Amino acid sequence: MHGSMADPLLARADAALDGAERLRLALVRERAFARAICAHASQLRTLQTGLIPTVAIALTVSAPAPARGQA
Structure with missing residues (x-):
């Protein structure tokens, strides 16, 4: 009985950790x-x-934006 109560709590905790x-x-x-x-x-x-x-000004306006995900 104790084990069955812990499983949903562990699943919720795992989901919260995954989300974090x-x-x-x-x-x-x-x-x-x-x-x-x-x-x-x-x-x-x-x-x-x-x-x-x-x-x-011309350089600023025409400069390409850095690609997303590149750093």
Whole structure:
């Protein structure tokens, strides 16, 4: 009887742990994506220093976005 009560609880605990792991991995991916965006923006600012404003704006507008999932 005790064993049958524990099984649903263990299943719920396992499901909660699986969900927490999925959330953790999603957070890691989102952090990597945010870091890539920040690095990309920083590189653009560094490259654009000294350029005439028209060229700097054109580079910013036409620059490809970093691919999702790459960091």
